[in-house]
Amino acid sequence: MSERVVGHIEGVVPGELFPGRVAVRDAKLHGDNMRGISRLKAEDGAYVADAIVLNGGYVDDEDGWVWVRYTGASPDKDKAQDGKSLLRSQSWDYRDNAALKLSYERGHHVRIIRGYKGDARYSPGKGYRYDGLYVITAIRTAISRMSAPDGSLIEICQFDLERLPKRCPVNDLRHAG
DSSP states (O other): OOOEEESOOTTOOTTOEESSHHHHHHTTSOSOSSOSEEEEEOTTSOEEEEEEEESSOOTTOEEOSSEEEEEOOOOGGGBOTTSSSBSSOOOTTSHHHHHHHHHHHHTOEEEEEEETTSOTTTSOSSSEEEEEEEEEEEEEEEEOSSOOTTSOOOEEEEEEEEEOOSSOOOOOEEEOO
8 A cells, every 4th residue: 555645646636536535535635534634644753734625614714726715623523513613613732723734834735625515616516626736825713704602703723725836846745654
């Protein structure tokens, strides 16, 4: 079995379509069938993020094709049943957010996979599509557009990403997977 990596996956080109999340995982584009943020262990033992899926996630997500504003992750117990809103604030200590934040700090490129439930302007009509490498340009704690069920404000972990040119220097780290 080949290794998972941060950066380009040899043999997979931007625009390639996949019928479902299992096929995305099997192509080593993302390490999970359900989560939005994929993470893996770096050589130093820390977890970094290698990919995210855009598939109609949180209400604060925005997709502009060459740029993305992505809301971090929350444990299932912190999500409302609709899956698009939160019951309480997110934490930078939560494993997926911490991994994506570390990728930002280390300057790692992140693969973007768009699913059929994402922004209709850029998402495939069915299945999932690998759309290339993006760099995280900024992170912040922001206030969600939706408040908690009790009316209190919800803080979210937010990431800004920008698409890299198709032919960019590869920021490619090998990891055991």
